[in-house]
Amino acid sequence: MTAEPAIDGLDPEQAQAVLAPHGPVCILAGAGTGKTRTITHRIARLVHTGAVKPQQVLAVTFTARAAGEMRTRLMGLGTKGVQARTFHSAALRQLRYFWPSHFGGQLPELISSKFRLVGRAAARCKLSTDTAMVRDLAGEVEWSRSCLIDPSDYPAAVARSGRETPVAPETVVKVLETYEKLKQSAEVIDFEDMIMSMAFMIESVPQIAHQVRETYRSFVIDEYQDVNPLQQRLLDAWLGARDTVCVVGDANQTIYTFTGARPDYLLGFANRFPDASVVRLHRDYRSTPQVVTLANRVLDGSSGGLAGARMSLVGQQPTGPEPTITTYDDEPAEAAAVAAKCASLISSGTPAAQIAVLFRINAQSEIYEAALSSAGVPYILRGGEKFFERAEVREAVVFLRAAARTSDSTGRLGRAVRGVLANSGWDPEAAPSGGSARERWESLSALAGLADDLQSADPDIDLAAFVVELEQRAASQHAPTVQGVTLASLHAAKGLEWDAVFLVGLNDGMVPLNRARTNEQVEEERRLLYVGVTRARRILNLSWSLARSPGGRASRKQSRFLDALASSRGPTAKVAPSARRQKIARCKGCGQRLDPREVAAGSCGACLKVGDRTFERLRAWRMTVARSEEIAPYMVFDDETLGAISLMKPTTLSRLLKVKGVGEVKLGKYGSDLLEEIEASKKNLQKTQ
Template sequence: MAAADDPTGPRAGADAHSRPLFDGSGFGDEDASAADAEALLVGLNNEQRTAVTTDGLPLAIHAGAGSGKTRVLTHRIAWRTLTGRDDPRRVLALTFTRKAASELRTRLRRLGMRDQVAAGTFHAVALAQLRTWWHETDQREPDLLDRKMGIIGPLIPRDKRSTAALDVVAEIEWAKARRIRPEAYAALAEEAGRTPPFPTPTVARIYADYEEAKDQRNLVDFDDLLGRCRHALATDKRFAAAQRWRFRHLYVDEFQDVNPLQFDLLAGWLDGRGDLCAVGDPDQAIYGWNGADADHLVRFATHFPGATVLELRQNYRSTPQVLRAATGVLLGRDPMVANRDRGPDPVLEGHADEHAEAKAIAGRARTVRGPNGRWRDQAVLVRTNAQTEPLVDAFRAAGIPIRTRAGSGLLDRSDVKVQLTQLGRTDQALSKLVGDLRATTTREPDNAPTGPIDGPEPKGDGGHDAGSGDTGRAAAFAELSRLADEYLALEPSGSGKAFVAWVKAQARSVADDPTDAVEVATFHAAKGLEWPTVHVAGLEQGFVPIAHAKGSDAQDEERRLLYVALTRAEDRLFCTWADQRTFGQRTANRRPSPWLADLQTAIAGLERPVGRSEGARRAREMADRTRRATLPDHPVVTALREFRSAAAKAANVPPYVVFSDATLGDLIDRWPTEAEGLLAVHGIGPTKADRHGVGILAVLAAHDRPEAADPPANDSPSMARTASKTPTTSTGDSPLHDRLRAWRTERARVADVPPYRVFNNTTLDALAEARPTDVDGLLAVPGIGHRKVEDFGAELLALLADG
């Protein structure tokens, strides 16, 4: 896994310096110079430089995916501090996750700002301020409820709890985010098109009973923190003045995710002042279902008259191919400007069922990694958690380490629980306890408590769980120490007990895991992350878009969610779906996502020339091939299109799922005459060859080959993989060739597959010519990857040694 670090401009920009750009000694430092401020702007493009230096306030920055959002935000804070515009002790940066706050603080420290700037989530900042208020007004401090289910569960009929409880919790959280009281819930939920598990009056009653139960027990939940802090600001002028004096310069990250309750609290902190910088991307607004309202960003100038609104349109993360394909799912949206060299086209691929899909993804992950790659450079993304099970099983079966977003949280560790329990029993100032906490970070594991506190330790993923062993323990306690530093920045006099409550108000899963493993995550969980290779699985109707997304707003949000998933890829993007999927005991036929057509159209229209001499030459060759392959007046093209339409109708899928126009053109170019030759055609793999091969070959056999269709050139390195699979009849007649063919025939018979599914003739010829003597040599042969080495390597090496 990799956090999206917003690389921009020259990679060796100001953010990458090994030493701070300035000493950050504080507001008004007489040694701060114009040269220091100018150094902060090195490596920024014109858009970013304007966003960092503009004096226009309030300010909204629309920062597209991979545009350098966090870099611009941190450089703006540092630049305004260095130039005397902001006092760093009066800056508050608001984020939506503790991890984002930690990253922001880390980047500011790299810029020399040390620990002066306070950064935290809305909930964490609200809790810190409320603790001050409760103490100053001699109020009894309520306990923080970190699980609503303990109260809501008993309010739901027993026979419905397992299926409806979480949905009721989600409805209550949506209502509170929208500042909707129980008595108003029924009417407003129906108006919004909500689909709760019970009639809206029933949910409203459960909601009211939940609120009453909390009051009786002196409990508050996370959402209450925001509302109560806003109430304190509105009713206690002295408290409000103190908080507004302390935090005068406000910055908000991911502003498209702000909900009305958070926006109301933000207004309370501002109190009409315009010192606000909001950064976000309307195209990544994916939390409307949970109460977020991107209107706060889209109509920023309406909410804040006189505001300045800027855009960052340069993308530095993804290749042009990934970026244009992803933008294809956002109807009518112009793509961002890609600043990377071209890469491989995204691949769309269907499979028989979810198990075949998962097995294929695992095999591809192994191939992409190669002998020297890293597993953590890849991720598999799905729409729902329920889709992860076959993927986890397939990766385990293949011996590939994986990690999922669930079960690896800091607060799930028994040793961390012991430490938090000890801290939670004392009112002593945390600042006096930090030394012991840091000592625990470096203590030998054998000296740490190992017994569970409130139940067994969650089990890992079959030996591949994240953060296991000594390394995981050290990382977890280092994370806990960093949490303490961040809390003290917000509440210097806070106690150990207060710190524990604050930690619970943060994310429940905060450990940063360095394990080398493929990440399996949902689209939502992947937001803010990036990987060189991304496999997007389960692109089927019912998942993408999700079945319960009704209405244009929900559908638009589902499109944005898919866009978020696709733009996590830096270099390679693979998109898959299954024709069948099992739900419990029922197997259902599936249809590809209707949005695959938009994705396919975007891929087919990719602009390949990139302006570099060699790259442009190769791109022109590929474009020329495409033009030559487009023969709309030739009878064979018409026949192939008729075959495609009939196959699509029979399978109840769009025609492009059978094969695209680009594949049709390659069929004409290559004119295969046997099943093995089909595998050399771009867009046809073993599955499609099995399904449609006989029909395709019959169409080709019934027509004359067009004279204009020249065979594709094989001299371009960029076409090496395709060229290596060009169908040929092996010319080898040596005894080794005969033994290899006989071995392949026997292997195919045992596996009950066609011989070309073992190895094609090109691979056999390459084996006979290269005669590798070890595994590395086998892997160098075109058509042989790690899976085939595992299956056949020992036999092949023995056979070649005898040759």
């Protein structure tokens, strides 16, 4: 690959990074500025010009998904053999290779979670072993070890950082010491041991250092702002006295300092390597100018150590709708409105997988799961069941592996995969209407879509190579895209993007969290909101609620970060009027204030049910439907919606659509059956009168 093909289609800053000499390079890449495209083109150019062999390049990312994307893009650039791994997987691979010859025997068992051992350590220290306490203590164990803090230095380190600990720092020290003893007695290691052991072996054994450095002669470190001291120590060991490293990061997306991440490695790179090429990517190709403008304004009020590292993005996409800021009465009203908007987007052609609902903490997901289910909207909860552990996916991989051993594996990959899946009962043209059957169908569709993506990158890929790719992805949990609205925390959304994003629950005390007390902690919360905003390509809705529950005291305030956005001049955000200013609807029966979901019916849930035989008939119908679709009854319709229907007794589909909780998706699935049930109920009532 000559210089011109290497930079074909790149902007001037991207081209500058690609053409920089083989040596220290620092790419300061803002959100959506094409950093993955840039670094893969740089790697491909180094390989094709003979500066380095592909097997001598180690590209390190922070997620298995990012590593898989990098491998796919390099494949599309005609570059195979580059190692793209996370810090953990790279260290584990090397440690497994060197451990037997250096220490003798096999590598000790690697525990995937500290939870059990930390729980035992807490019990021995006479502390609570409930989930929250053990989780918080495990976080302290990880933070102290990732920051290379000796237990004896832990209290002083906590004082310096202003860190809030679950128990007194001196008590945490006892947990740290007990945890280490329990690991030794059980003869197991954790992820921090793995990285530390590999770094120590390179530092202390010349033969290992020589072999590692001969194997890897060029390094690329993505998301460098998230590197912690332990990971930096391993990188230093890999490099030795060399400087052939390219780092990529964005200090404005530093959101993991609570786990030990330090952006100063990124910001201080040029000081460490005075001859380094430093390139700033500021052209945002992901989001509309409206979203980009709002993202820049989120950071306008930044202060503290990272303020000087701020990069103002310039949107490159066509113009789009203005982001909105909406106030709701309460959380259920907010969730119901967001679910309705998701359903509307899907009905107008936006794929469900291109919509996300993002919140600050995982506990906020439950109300949105219920609201989306009630609206008939499929969703995927990040952090839920892992894709490659699903029964239908495991079964499909078995079928694909068997087919790869036969002559059936010849031909184009997409066609071959679809043929195998069809033989197992999957029909691409007959998607089930919902429930677990729909989830299984979506999983197999995702496998077929992955085959198409890989075939586009490498037209010669066959079924056997596809199976190998699936096995590698299963090992690293790099799942393909599954159709469904994504529910995720802001931290889990890092590195992802969607056409439409709903940032919800933006109350002060949640964003920023109450426990963010120091200026540095508050600024990290600001950067977290910035990460959420920059996930949106085109549609961005921000929202918050005045109360937690219907009828509750309207004592909440919007996030302080939204204050500046709502008051800024220019059409960057629309503030919807508070629902509290609207006329309060009351039940026709008992006069009490109505839940927003009951307004259409004009009566509260209790009054709807009293003496209404239609309601009981509809509940029986709902149970039959739920059993046939293998879903929970509330996913068909909840009681409030059935009660509203039974009170209004609509006779046409258009009138049925006016009932809150029905929506166009459920109208199409259940509308005709509902009208038949209502008519049958009327006739039955007439007979009994």
